[in-house]
Amino acid sequence: MATSSPTRKSLWHRLSTFFYLRPGLTLAAMLAAPLLWLGVVYVGSLFALLLQSFFRLDDFTGQVVRRFTLYTYSQLFTAANIDIMIRTSGMAAAVTLACALVAFPVAYYMARHAEGRAKAALYLAVLLPLWSSYLVRVYAWKLILAKEGIVSWFISQLRLDWALDRILQLPVIGGPSLSVSMLGMWLVFVYVWLPYMILPIQAALERVPQSLIDASGDLGARPAETFRKVILPLAFPGVVAGSIFTFSLTLGDFIIPGTIGNSSYFLGQAVLSHQGTAGNVPMAAALTAVPMVIMAVYLIIAKKLGAFEAL
Amino acid sequence: MTNTSRKPPALIIATVGALLFLHVPLAIILLYSFTTDDRTYTFPLPGLTLRWFPTAWARADLWQALWLSVKVAGVATAIALTLGSLIALAIYRSKFFGREAISFLVILPIALPGIVTGIALRSALSLLDLNFSYWTIVVGHATFCVVTVYNNVIARLRRTSASQIEASMDLGANSFQTFRYIVLPAIATALLAGGMLAFALSFDEVIVTTFTAGQQATLPIWIFSQLVRPRDRPVTNVVAVFVIAITAIPILLAHRLTSKDA
CATH class of the missing domain: 1.10.3720.10 (MetI-like)
Structure with a gap:
């Protein structure tokens, strides 16, 4: 134990000196793993996304055809x-x-x-x-906005049911109840x-x-x-x-x-x-x-x- | 800076209103976890009971989902801690070409909508013909968790004076000893805070996970399936209360640990 300690220490020292004298290499060693992860895995995935968008789905076989085409983009504007x-x-x-x-x-x-x-x-x-x-915060509103829930209860206590019904009958923002309407979605x-x-x-x-x-x-x-x-x-x-x-x-x-x-x-x-x-x-x-x-x-x-x- | 002498009542009402809007819904979930009603969300509650807590406890699918979430969050946090602190240390100690690009790269996974990250990873999996597995979830989570660790560590490094590091080197310590005895103690609480936030972020993530999990259910995926088709309302309420409690603790602790860095 006592005899091995100085050599081990000097190894660390030599390693430390080695890197100290080569700041470029130190930086590369530190950034290799993060860049591999973010640069290759993540940015690579973003490129995969781009690449996929230039492929198309064969309507008959249901398989992705891996050949360059703008067909999928043209289908966007239906x-x-x-x-x-x-x-x-x-x-x-x-x-x-x-x-x-x-x-x-x-x-x-x-x-x-x-x-x-x-x-x-x-x-x-x-x-x-x-x-x-x-x-969970979204879930809370499912409870709150439900037809039998707390908002409806408050509104009926205030005798304002007619106003809520009137609002829910409006086109676009309305719906059967607040929890299935655009108005409710907007609130959440x-x-x-x-x-x-x-x-x-x-x-x-x-x-x-x-x-x-x-x-x-x-x-x-x-x-x-x-x-x-x-x-x-x-x-x-x-x-x-x-x-x-x-x-x-x-x-x-x-x-x-x-x-x-x-x-x-x-x-x-x-x-x-x-x-x-x-x-x-x-x-x-x-x-x-x-x-x-x-x-x-x-x-x-x-x-x-x-x-x-x-x- | 501030004028406390005159606070317009309308301003106070608007502020209190907005804060109630932010916090009352969570209290309502807590209330509902005691309801006796298991089919609807009726208010006022027809009765109060504690029976859903043991019911939820006995559910095997919940334990499985929880265990998967904890395993994913643990490994994703470990990866984020390593990568995030490496980037922060590298960026802090030197100026080099591409430095801005790297800090941009770190932020990108949370700056882009989650759906973009999700579908990008999904596209890569499909191009490489890889199957969904535990690791596909971890890769997604670690990617967007790096930024929380990076932000915390770099904020701490900017506050730490470089003279301590120079003194350590002058006194004959090598780089590893300096890291072990000077840098690590200085950034320890920032690492802890960043790690806890990363854990909370991963534990709660659902958007990216939807694209990388396949048939596996993490706890958020389990909750999401209940949101779309409510089958176990009372159990979901209990799970929601549990999730609120379990995520609030690391957030509050992380805030305490780093409140001086801001």
């Missing part, structure tokens, strides 16, 4: 698919708008009124739902993505310098004017940053439309059903190009609006 794209983007826009409206007051209170322990508690109250089980989407909107707005509001607000007041602006002309423009990039999350997450989701929605498909559900029961991986791959293109355009606009500095 009336049914365009319907799905419009429905999904419309929902994403409505969810984003509602999230911004609900999140702004919370973010404003957190950034400009709360202090010390209260602020830390508020921060945690927003962060906890962000990280906690998404699936707003609920699950709300923390993603609050945090960037809060961060943007924190960065508004007090001196600017004081200056605005000194120059004779009333608080409402200061809010509209100083605070709101400076907080806007935060809203755009948050909207990237709410919009993108809504575009790709298939859990909420599958749980709360009616039978009309959303993009994620279409992708899921093509790769699953239909075995049409090329079509599923081509369909994912849609949210990616939409998000690419969205990100370019967001960058112009200064959202990346607010992230």
Whole structure:
């Protein structure tokens, strides 16, 4: 034991010196495994996705034909698919708008009124739902929105059943009950993505310098004017940053439309059903190009609006 | 910065309203786990009972799903800890060509919608004619868990002063000793926090898993199947309460461990 220890130590020392003198090699040794994983497995998979979208499914044999074709992409623009794209983007826009409206007051209170322990508690109250089980949070609404559930009970206690029925009879947003309507789905989407909107707005509001607000007041602006002309423009990039999350997450989701929605498909559900029961991986791959293109355009606009500095 | 003197009542109402909106639904699940009603979601609850807790406990399919989720999350977390800290250490200690590209690569799996990552892995499996297995789930999970470890470790490294490392080297320690006695203790709690968040993320993941699991059921997949076709409502309520509790603990601990890094 005592005799082997110095040689072992010197081996480690020599190894250490070897790497110390070759920083390039050290870096390569450290990054080899992560790059193999993310660069080859993950980016490789993304290329596989791209490749698959240029194959097609043989309608007779049900097998994927591995030859280059644009056929699958040409099949994207059927009336049914365009319907799905419009429905999904419309929902994403409505969810984003509602999230911004609900999140702004919370973010404003957190950034400009709360202090010390209260602020830390508020921060945690927003962060906890962000990280906690998404699936369980969706499930909660299945209970809440059910025809026999708590929302219906409250509404009937208030003698407002007629109003709910009237709303549920509306085309597009209505349905047999809240738990199988677009209106219900919209509520659940707003609920699950709300923390993603609050945090960037809060961060943007924190960065508004007090001196600017004081200056605005000194120059004779009333608080409402200061809010509209100083605070709101400076907080806007935060809203755009948050909207990237709410919009993108809504575009790709298939859990909420599958749980709360009616039978009309959303993009994620279409992708899921093509790769699953239909075995049409090329079509599923081509369909994912849609949210990616939409998000690419969205990100370019967001960058112009200064959202990346607010992230 | 803050003006506590005047809080508009409308602002307080909007804030309290939004916070209630965020938290009351979870309390409602807790309430429903005690209902005697096993066919509908009737409110007010017809009666209260504790019987669903032992019923859920006795379910073999739940234990199987839970065990699979724990195994997947454990291995995915171990991989994420290794890869995430390697990237953070490499990026922190040197400037090199492609540095920005690597940090972009780490964030990509969570920046893209989960469905893109899911279908990408599914496409690769189908191109390579690989079958679904335990490992296909792990690969997907580890990929998007790397970022949580990376973020925590790099935030900690930026706060740690480099002079300690230089002092260690000056005093004759080799790189391995410096790592063992200086760097590792400095990043230990960040690793712990990142690992716990990675575990929570993996334990709860359903979107990517749907594409990489085949017929295997992790706990979230089990819950999702109940969402689509509710067969065991009372048992699902109990499972939901269990999941809320089990994911809240690592999140709160991770927050405590890293609250100074932000």
